[in-house]
Amino acid sequence: xxxxxxxxxxxxxxxxxxxxxxxxxxxxxxxxxxxxxxxxxxxxxxxxxxxxxxxxxxxxxxxxxxxxxxxxxxxxxxxxxxxxxxxxxxxxxxxxxxxxxxxxxxxxxxxxxxxxxxxxxxxxxxxxxxxxxxxxxxxxxxxxxxxxxxxxxxxxxxxxxxxxxxxxxxxxxxxxxxxxxxxxxxxxxxxxxxxxxxxxxxxxxxxxxxxxxxxxx
Ligand SMILES: Nc1ncnc2c1ncn2[C@@H]1O[C@H](COP(=O)(O)OP(=O)(O)OP(=O)(O)O)[C@@H](O)[C@H]1O
Numbered sequence: 001x002x003x004x005x006x007x008x009x010x011x012x013x014x015x016x017x018x019x020x021x022x023x024x025x026x027x028x029x030x031x032x033x034x035x036x037x038x039x040x041x042x043x044x045x046x047x048x049x050x051x052x053x054x055x056x057x058x059x060x061x062x063x064x065x066x067x068x069x070x071x072x073x074x075x076x077x078x079x080x081x082x083x084x085x086x087x088x089x090x091x092x093x094x095x096x097x098x099x100x101x102x103x104x105x106x107x108x109x110x111x112x113x114x115x116x117x118x119x120x121x122x123x124x125x126x127x128x129x130x131x132x133x134x135x136x137x138x139x140x141x142x143x144x145x146x147x148x149x150x151x152x153x154x155x156x157x158x159x160x161x162x163x164x165x166x167x168x169x170x171x172x173x174x175x176x177x178x179x180x181x182x183x184x185x186x187x188x189x190x191x192x193x194x195x196x197x198x199x200x201x202x203x204x205x206x207x208x209x210x211x212x213x214x215x216x217x
Pocket of ligand 1: 011014016034035036037038039040041042043
C-alpha cells in the first residue's frame with residue numbers, strides 16, 4: 001500500500017537514512033525498533049510526508065506522493081494518514097469530543113457529522129463517559145486513547161505512531177497496542193509503530209530493526 005524506495009536523508013554532515021526500502025501492506029501492523037538516533041523518527045516523518053527525503057521515492061499505491069506539491073501533499077496526509085505521537089498534543093481548551101472531531105472539520109465535513117463520528121470513535125475507545133472532559137481532566141492513558149481516536153477520524157489507510165506508549169505505564173501501553181489490533185480488524189488500517197518496548201513490538205505482524213540509518217533484514 002505504501003512503499004518507500006531507497007530513501008536517503010542527511011542533516012548537514014550527519015547521514016541519518018542510508019538507503020531505506022520499506023513496503024507496508026494493507027491492514028498490516030509493523031513495529032520499528034532501534035537505538036536512539038538510529039533514524040526511526042526521521043523515517044516515520046518521511047513516510048508521513050512531514051519531512052522530505054534528500055533522495056528516494058514514496059509511493060502510495062501507484063501514486064508517487066513524494067513528488068506532490070505542498071497543497072496536494074497536505075490533502076493526501078489529511079485523507080489517508082493518521083498520526084499518533086508520544087505526547088498526545090491534544091488542544092487543552094477543547095473537549096475530548098471536539099479534539100477528535102478536528103481532523104474531520106479540517107477536511108470540511110459537516111460539523112454535526114464530525115461530532116457524531118467522533119462520539120462513535122470515543123465509544124469504540126471505551127471513552128463514552130469522558131467525551132465532554134477536557135484533556136487536563138483525563139488520565140494519561142485516556143488522553144492517549146483520545147489521540148488515537150483523533151488519528152482515526154478521517155478513516156486513514158495508514159496510522160504512523162511514534163512511541164505512542166512511551167509516556168504510559170505498562171498496563172496502559174498494552175491497552176493501546178490491543179487497541180491497534182482492534183482498529184486494524186474494525187477499520188482495516190495499517191500501522192507503523194515505533195517503540196522501545198520489545199514485548200509490545202513483538203505483538204506486531206512484523207518487527208523491523210533499524211540500525212545506523214538502515215533497516216536490518
Ligand atoms: N531536524 C534535525 N536537524 C538536525 N539533526 C536532526 C534533526 N532531526 C533528527 N536529527 C538527528 O538525526 C538522528 C536521527 O534522529 P531520529 O529522531 O530519527 O532518531 P530515532 O531513531 O527516532 O531516535 P529516538 O529513539 O531517540 O527517538 C539523530 O542523531 C538526531 O539528532
